[in-house]
Amino acid sequence: MAPRVVKxxxxxxxYIAASKLAEPLFGDLQKYVLDKAAKPSGRRQDVLHPSEMIxxxxxxxxxxxRLRLLAESPxxxxxxxxxxNIFQEGxxxxxxxxxxLKEMGRLAGDWYCLxxxxxxxxxxxxxxxxxxxxxxxxxxxxxxxxxxxxxxxGGKADGYAPQDGALIEIKTLxxxxxxxxxxxxxxxxxxxxxxxxxxxxTRLWRDFRRPLPTAVRQTQLYMYLANHFEDLPxxxxxxxxxxxxxxxxxxxxxxxDESFSEPLIEAAAAIVDCLQTDTPPFCNxxxxxxxxxxxxxxxxxx
Numbered sequence: 252m253a254p255r256v257v258k259x260x261x262x263x264x265x266y267i268a269a270s271k272l273a274e275p276l277f278g279d280l281q282k283y284v285l286d287k288a289a290k291p292s293g294r295r296q297d298v299l300h301p302s303e304m305i306x307x308x309x310x311x312x313x314x315x316x317r318l319r320l321l322a323e324s325p326x327x328x329x330x331x332x333x334x335x336n337i338f339q340e341g342x343x344x345x346x347x348x349x350x351x352l353k354e355m356g357r358l359a360g361d362w363y364c365l366x367x368x369x370x371x372x373x374x375x376x377x378x379x380x381x382x383x384x385x386x387x388x389x390x391x392x393x394x395x396x397x398x399x400x401x402x403x404x405g406g407k408a409d410g411y412a413p414q415d416g417a418l419i420e421i422k423t424l425x426x427x428x429x430x431x432x433x434x435x436x437x438x439x440x441x442x443x444x445x446x447x448x449x450x451x452x453t454r455l456w457r458d459f460r461r462p463l464p465t466a467v468r469q470t471q472l473y474m475y476l477a478n479h480f481e482d483l484p485x486x487x488x489x490x491x492x493x494x495x496x497x498x499x500x501x502x503x504x505x506x507x508d509e510s511f512s513e514p515l516i517e518a519a520a521a522i523v524d525c526l527q528t529d530t531p532p533f534c535n536x537x538x539x540x541x542x543x544x545x546x547x548x549x550x551x552x553x
Contacts, residue, residue, distance in 0.1 A: 281332045284332055284335050284336075285330070285332060285335070288330045288335050289330075296318075296321045297321055297403070297405075298318075298398070298403050298405030299314055299318070299402070299403050299404045299522070300404075300405070300406060301397075301404065301469050301473060301476070302469055304515050305465060305468035305469045305471075305472055305515070306465070308536055308542070308544065309518075310534055310535065310536050310544040311518055311521070311533075311535045312531055312533065312534040312535070312541070312544075312545040313534075313542075313544035313545040313547070313548060314522055315522050315525055315526065315531055315532055316531070316545065316548040316551070318403060318522070318526055320548070320551060320552075337425075337427075340423065341423055344493050345409055348409075348410075348419075348421045348491050349392050349409070352410060352412070352419070353376050353392060354376070356375045357375075357412050357414060357415070358376065358392065359373065359374045359375065359395070359410075359411045359412065359413050360373075360392060360395040361392075361393035361394060361395065361396060362377055362380075362390045362391065362392060362393055363390065363391045363392075363393040364382065364383060364385050364389055364390055365385070365389045365390070365391060366383050366385040366389050367382050367385065369381075374413055394409060394410065395407060395408040395409070395410060395418070395477075395483070397473055397476040397477055397480070397481055398476070398480060398481070399476055399479070399519070400480075401523070402516065402519040402520055403519065403523055403526075404476065404519055406476070408470075408477070409421045411477075411483055412489070415489070416485050416486055417486075417487045417488060417489045418470065418473055418477060418483075418487075418488040418489070419490075419491070420466060420473075420488055420489070420490050420491070421490075421491050421493075422490060422491070422492050423492070423494075423495055424459065424492050424494050424495060425495040426450065429455075429463075432463045432464060433463065436458075436459075437455070439458075440458075452494075452496045456494050456501075459492075459494075459501070460503075462490045462492070462503050462505065466490065467505055468511070470488040470490075470505055471505070471508060471512055472511075472512045472515060473488070474486075474488060474512075475509060475512035475516065478507070478509075485507065486506065486507045487504050487505060487506050487507060488504070488505045488507075490502060490503040490504070490505065518535075531552075
């Protein structure tokens with residue numbers, strides 16, 4: 252077996268730095284997490300992901316190549332220990348809210364049985380596994396699949412509340428996400444001190460009154476898929492936000508606007524048509540010259 256090769260870049264630098272930490276256990280833990288993250292993600296490569304489709308730089312040609320090759324993008328962003336730690340915190344936040352909704356009997360979706368590995372849908376908290384009679388404690392919430400099979404679109408919502416006719420999205424808010432998506436908003440609450448920049452977190456959280464733009468765009472597409480392809484009636488999405496800095500929470504409601512998703516649905520249909528005729532589309536970002544996303548597939552495409 253050939254030895255594992257770790258390529259250069261930020262992830263490699265962090266991996267080497269972990270090897271030199273004074274506390275061996277902490278260094279070993281970081282290396283373990285980075286090694287684990289370096290393995291194939293398990294994310295489906297045979298579908299168009301709503302999280303990618305809603306981005307302004309979503310390249311139709313790159314999507315075509317990925318679906319055709321069923322491979323992860325060659326330049327898939329390499330991770331860091333901090334990034335993996337953020338992901339894990341997000342998973343735990345999801346589990347917390349979903350557990351409360353589960354206890355209330357207000358959470359519908361797929362459920363996974365740890366005993367027999369069966370996956371089944373239930374409109375409320377199940378009494379047990381219908382396949383092997385495993386108790387409720389053996390069941391894990393597997394969220395809400397949202398697929399448009401003819402269009403090769405596949406994703407998952409964080410939850411569905413049938414009594415409320417609403418999808419559920421669970422988010423954490425940190426300064427990093429604001430810096431990336433709403434820098435002008437974050438700048439209002441920055442002040443320079445002799446120790447550097449500080450933020451007025453109390454005022455910032457008070458004035459945070461709507462979900463971040465990417466979250467709104469993604470949930471609009473989710474609602475389109477739910478109504479048109481999954482027979483899950485919903486006219487809104489309820490957001491639960493946790494503020495990382497103070498652990499305060501807020502809820503927002505976004506109403507369904509079908510017109511937003513129509514251009515994305517048309518683009519997905521065009522990509523599927525191109526796959527059926529094996530005819531690559533033009534790059535919609537930079538024309539014949541291509542953009543970074545589709546050019547990463549250049550060496551894989553003859």
